[in-house]
Amino acid sequence: MTTSRLITAMMVVAAGMLAAEVTIVDEVHGGWWHGVAGFELVIGFAGCLALVWGAKVLGKLGLQRPEHEHPEDEP
Amino acid sequence: MLVPHPALVLVTAVPFVALTRGRTRQALLVTATLASLIAALMLPAGDRGIVELAGQELVLLRVDSLSRLFGLIFTAMGLIGTVYGLHVNRGGEYIATLVYTAGALGVIYAGDWISAFAGLELMGVASLAIIWFGGTVRARMAGFRYIYVHLAGGSLLFAGIVLLWSRVGETTLERISPDAGLAYVLILIGVLVSAAVPPLHAWLTDAYPEASVTGTVFLSAFTTKTAVYLLIRLFPGAEVLAWAGAIMAVYGAVFAVLENDIRRLLSYHIISQVGYMVAGVGMGTVLAVNGAAAHAFSHILYKALLLMGAGAVLQATGRRKLTELGGLARAMPIVTVFYLIGACSISGVPLFNGFVSKSMITSASSEYGQAAVEWLLAVASVGTFLHTGLKLPYFTFFGPDRGLKPTRLPGNMMIAMGLAAAACIGIGLLPGWLYARLPETPVHYVPYTADHVLSTLQLLLGTGAAFWLMRHSLGGQPTVTLDTDRLWRRPVWVVVNGLASGTARIGHRWQVRTLSVVEQVAMTLRSPFHVVWPASPPYDADQYRLPIGTTVFWITVGLVVLVLAIWLRIGA
Numbered sequence: 001m002t003t004s005r006l007i008t009a010m011m012v013v014a015a016g017m018l019a020a021e022v023t024i025v026d027e028v029h030g031g032w033w034h035g036v037a038g039f040e041l042v043i044g045f046a047g048c049l050a051l052v053w054g055a056k057v058l059g060k061l062g063l064q065r066p067e068h069e070h071p072e073d074e075p
Numbered sequence: 076m077l078v079p080h081p082a083l084v085l086v087t088a089v090p091f092v093a094l095t096r097g098r099t100r101q102a103l104l105v106t107a108t109l110a111s112l113i114a115a116l117m118l119p120a121g122d123r124g125i126v127e128l129a130g131q132e133l134v135l136l137r138v139d140s141l142s143r144l145f146g147l148i149f150t151a152m153g154l155i156g157t158v159y160g161l162h163v164n165r166g167g168e169y170i171a172t173l174v175y176t177a178g179a180l181g182v183i184y185a186g187d188w189i190s191a192f193a194g195l196e197l198m199g200v201a202s203l204a205i206i207w208f209g210g211t212v213r214a215r216m217a218g219f220r221y222i223y224v225h226l227a228g229g230s231l232l233f234a235g236i237v238l239l240w241s242r243v244g245e246t247t248l249e250r251i252s253p254d255a256g257l258a259y260v261l262i263l264i265g266v267l268v269s270a271a272v273p274p275l276h277a278w279l280t281d282a283y284p285e286a287s288v289t290g291t292v293f294l295s296a297f298t299t300k301t302a303v304y305l306l307i308r309l310f311p312g313a314e315v316l317a318w319a320g321a322i323m324a325v326y327g328a329v330f331a332v333l334e335n336d337i338r339r340l341l342s343y344h345i346i347s348q349v350g351y352m353v354a355g356v357g358m359g360t361v362l363a364v365n366g367a368a369a370h371a372f373s374h375i376l377y378k379a380l381l382l383m384g385a386g387a388v389l390q391a392t393g394r395r396k397l398t399e400l401g402g403l404a405r406a407m408p409i410v411t412v413f414y415l416i417g418a419c420s421i422s423g424v425p426l427f428n429g430f431v432s433k434s435m436i437t438s439a440s441s442e443y444g445q446a447a448v449e450w451l452l453a454v455a456s457v458g459t460f461l462h463t464g465l466k467l468p469y470f471t472f473f474g475p476d477r478g479l480k481p482t483r484l485p486g487n488m489m490i491a492m493g494l495a496a497a498a499c500i501g502i503g504l505l506p507g508w509l510y511a512r513l514p515e516t517p518v519h520y521v522p523y524t525a526d527h528v529l530s531t532l533q534l535l536l537g538t539g540a541a542f543w544l545m546r547h548s549l550g551g552q553p554t555v556t557l558d559t560d561r562l563w564r565r566p567v568w569v570v571v572n573g574l575a576s577g578t579a580r581i582g583h584r585w586q587v588r589t590l591s592v593v594e595q596v597a598m599t600l601r602s603p604f605h606v607v608w609p610a611s612p613p614y615d616a617d618q619y620r621l622p623i624g625t626t627v628f629w630i631t632v633g634l635v636v637l638v639l640a641i642w643l644r645i646g647a
Contacts, residue, residue: 003543010540017533024525030441030449040453040530044537047457052545055332064333064554 014041078118080136081111081150082180082194085173092169101161104169108157111180112150118143122186131246134186141368141514145183145304148372149176151498152296152379159383159491160289168208172293175201179297183304188236188246195232195269195301199225202298205290206282214285220560221282223567224268228275232265251309263310270302270353271346272319273326277560279346280330284338284395288386291338295345295382296375303352303371307514312359317443320354321451323347328458330558335396335551337385337467341378344463347455348374348421354452355436358443362520365513366435372509373428373502377420380495381463384414387488388471391481397467397551402476410484411472413492418468420499422460423531428499430531431506431522438520438527457538464535465542466549474550 018038028034088107092100120143124135138146153176160172178201181194199222206218238258240246251259264275271279283294310316327347334340348370355367387410388403389395404411420427423434437456440449502509510518542549599606601616 006543007540010536010543014533014536017529017536020525021529021533025529028526029438031446034441034526034530038533040533041537043453044457044534044539045541046537047454048461048538048541049545051328051454051458051461052332052541052549055329056548058329059333059554059556063330063557064552065557067553067555069555 078114080124080184081114081146082177082184084111084114085153085177089170089173092173093166104157104161108154112154115146115150128189131189133190135190136184137186138184140516141307142183144368144372144512144514146180148375149179149183149297152375155379155491155494156289156293156296158487158494159292161487162485163289165208168205168287168290171201171204171208175205175293175297179301182301185248187248191248192233192236196229198298198301199229202294205294206286208290209286211285217282217285220564221278224278228265228268231261235261235265248308250311266302266305269298270306270349271299272323272353274559276346277558280339280342280558281560283342284336288390291386292379292382295378299345299349300371300375303349303367306353306356307364307367311356311364313357316357317354317445317448318357320350320352320357321448323353324350324455325451325458328455328462330556331458331462333556335398335554337388337395337397337471338382340462340467341381341385344421344459345378347459348378350455351433351436351452354448355439358439360439361515362435363439365515365518366432366439368514369432369435369509373420373432376495376498377417377429380413380417380492380499381421383488383492383495384410384417387484391484392479397470398553400471400477401474403479403481404472406481409489413496414468414472416496416499418464422464422535423456424535425523425528425531426503428502431503431509434522434527434531435520453534456534460535460538461542465539469546470550
């Protein structure tokens, strides 16, 4: 499957889920944000970007080291 | 009907496993673990196995809804893990896994602190043996670090138990009030070490990936889940746990981004998933605590399935790093399917067991009143799907083909993965079966509502889209990730090494001094005159010895006389 086809398929599924959320879901629990259509879609996308970006920054700050710096028999 | 303690069934099998080989041993292992599962299913509610020790009443077998639930999944996991490892020809490892499972069962069925602590110590020793059966230098070193941490955690726990005992005068294993003061804090920290709550967690990601393919599956199931059991039993509603759990869930997900080793990546997700359970215990509502128990049940199954899949890859290819793997779906289609079932389960995809248990905790978090806890758990869900549902399978099974030629896997590994996969799907399709066994019944929670299903699918779809955009930067790098253990590894090594060499130096000096005294005493005994006249020449034994030839001559004469005497006496 090519990237463009996959993105198209994802957008179609997302649109279908948004339509279903607006028409089917009549009761939500918790904070006000649960009532915003497509909120979890945005959280999934933005949360993933933030998680990867945050982890990469931490890695660059010193959490990631070359393997040879930590041999097997170290304490 | 008299039903034995499930742990006793396993311990009884140990000497027979030690004395048998081949098919007999395999049959014995399956029979013992199956009998243990049947015993867990048939145990009647109530207290049994009551013995008295030092004036204290010990309850070895307390069966209620919580211990029954954990007993069921622990014994089921014992059976699945044993089947998975049946091809292994290491009797010692079988014994270690049997004892480890028995220790975990000893804890969850214990009605008092003394029995529970004994079970925990048994688990500690057996799990160390399992890690060392990894057989590598890295496994040996990780095992030492593992036992240092657990000795420290166990000591804190023991101190807390003694304090609590001195305060209330009994050792019943029940909810602890914050009024218990220092005892409350010490016991909580002791249990949190076993639950791998950051920053006390690094032992898990350090040691679990270094065990053997079978050993890691067992390790993933018991230590942290026993701790979750104790948290549910002792600390429901402790608010600090809600925050600790939510942070823990994200912590594991963040570190998994950086990880290149597939078993270490999955180990970080043990931390993340246990975070959900810890948060559920901290929220303390009926839904949250039921969710924590249900998620522990589900987690044992899907995490074992994921690690069995990763172990199968390691067994078949000898490789465990994302940078060395790829394109295995064609060569290992069944393992790929089983892994993906585990991935869907841990990611909370509807129709799998992770969905019916995790959604209880996320629903409880939306009613908890702390938006930050709910949001952290949502981000952790994103991370879980990103790593275990997308990154790991993409780069291991579907990514660039590295031309690997995996060897054929034993049938028992496939059977074990099939059993776990069937359980993941079965519970996902029939959540009522699990809900009927939760600590607080009846359960009115309905997982399959339009709201739950749609919001979950949206979260997964958003994550999937972001992964696809970033997939080229997520393929793993040949690096190691430094965790909190790096803060104490070197200082502890210096202290332990210093203590060992210091003790050796003291021992050596003591030895030298003792020898000197012994020499003086011996010299005095040989020549007492030396005491009153120290200037006299020291005793020299050679001065009084006859030459060797003279000695031989007289011995020969003596022998001749002896022989003649005997001969004459016989002749007379």
